[in-house]
Amino acid sequence: MKWIQIAKAFTMATVVALVLRLFLIEDYRISSDSMMPNLFRGDLILVSKSAFNLRFPFSSFELARTGKPQRSQVVAFSVPDHGVDTYIKRIVAIGGDKVEIKNGALWVNDQKADYLPTNAEEQNHLIQEKWSSGVSYPVLAPPDTMKDYGPVDIPADHFFALGDNRLESLDSRSWGPIPYSCLKGKVSIVWLSVGPAGSIRPNRWLSAVP
Numbered sequence: 641m642k643w644i645q646i647a648k649a650f651t652m653a654t655v656v657a658l659v660l661r662l663f664l665i666e667d668y669r670i671s672s673d674s675m676m677p678n679l680f681r682g683d684l685i686l687v688s689k690s691a692f693n694l695r696f697p698f699s700s701f702e703l704a705r706t707g708k709p710q711r712s713q714v715v716a717f718s719v720p721d722h723g724v725d726t727y728i729k730r731i732v733a734i735g736g737d738k739v740e741i742k743n744g745a746l747w748v749n750d751q752k753a754d755y756l757p758t759n760a761e762e763q764n765h766l767i768q769e770k771w772s773s774g775v776s777y778p779v780l781a782p783p784d785t786m787k788d789y790g791p792v793d794i795p796a797d798h799f800f801a802l803g804d805n806r807l808e809s810l811d812s813r814s815w816g817p818i819p820y821s822c823l824k825g826k827v828s829i830v831w832l833s834v835g836p837a838g839s840i841r842p843n844r845w846l847s848a849v850p
Contacts, residue, residue, distance in 0.1 A: 674803035
């Protein structure tokens with residue numbers, strides 16, 4: 641009968657959606673300004689849960705390790721001894737690296753990031769953080785205002801993460817290096833964005849995260 645076919649299709653769609661959410665993709669809402677200018681408060685993001693590991697649902701137990709995090713990736717993770725909260729930050733150093741903030745600049749393995757002006761530099765101290773590898777992304781960091789930190793050697797199977805809004809971010813400068821096992825996934829896209837008072841920001845829909 642037709643209603644049986646509809647019920648089967650609905651059940652199958654529900655199962656597929658549940659499997660996707662449990663193992664492959666999850667969505668999060670950005671609730672702070674710590675990742676400005678790349679993620680806004682009210683952005684809804686999709687996170688690839690299988691980028692680094694597969695976990696037993698609703699736990700931190702790893703079923704398998706599927707990949708290693710890389711510098712500059714924006715990731716979702718938990719913090720040991722900080723409850724179940726999920727944090728979204730950018731990885732700036734991985735296991736085996738040495739990280740330091742000195743004279744307002746980020747250094748990794750004794751290499752200093754270049755800080756380049758942008759067209760909007762006058763507004764909110766927006767600058768481009770660039771590495772010799774060619775990787776770059778905008779950050780909010782007024783020149784020479786970041787407090788010195790480190791140097792710190794990152795242990796194996798750990799990463800060090802910072803918010804792109806360097807003056808308004810709770811991150812590894814407070815927690816220290818984070819174990820790889822705490823990773824929940826890699827941030828892929830902003831799929832929807834809701835501004836203050838429920839206003840919609842269509843210019844941010846389906847936008848990639850630098």
